[in-house]
Amino acid sequence: MSNAKALPLLQPGEVEPCCPPLAERPLTADEAERTAKMFKALGDPVRLRLFSAVASHEGGEACVCDISDVGVSQPTVSHHLKKLKEAGLLSSERRGTWVYYRVEPAVLAAMGQLLTKAAAA
């Protein structure tokens, strides 16, 4: 079931250049809208655990079949991984029966910079 609606899905290429460090100047409404989506995706404990499970998995990638210890059903895992992908935080590739997810380093690094530079300012 696809409940992705008409939400503007963020692609890594779009996300990366967005937005100055949070302490440089106030974000515009548009910048805040885009950036908040990424933080929101990590603002759920189950999603954060899944994200961490993918990021720390051997080879930096994982499929639903690799992740079974966060206490939620496989369809729920799939649902959350898709949300993380829609936020631009994971990329995916189908191989045979399974979709493999991996972390988008550029997007993460950009988010990290927003915070780290805000902290230093």
Added chain:
Amino acid sequence: MSNAKALPLLQPGEVEPCCPPLAERPLTADEAERTAKMFKALGDPVRLRLFSAVASHEGGEACVCDISDVGVSQPTVSHHLKKLKEAGLLSSERRGTWVYYRVEPAVLAAMGQLLTKAAAA
């Protein structure tokens, strides 16, 4: 670990040491719960704009009286600033009539590290 569970509010001192970089190992349920709260606080566009307004304000601090251009009422601004404080991202100090908020650099830096190191892994 600490028995902070009676109270969902995170204090800067508690937040900072929490959690390895997201790519180091899967987060535990408890770690994810604590860290997700911080990301969630920044996962709302209005809150993110307010946070950025405080972070970029002269002297790195601001009161509600300084922030009027994000298109929401003063009580709403106050509400969101309190949420950010509860998440450990802002600290506050009352001076006369106004409460002044400032960014918690250690907490932000820790969040930035979680992401930046995950990106580099």
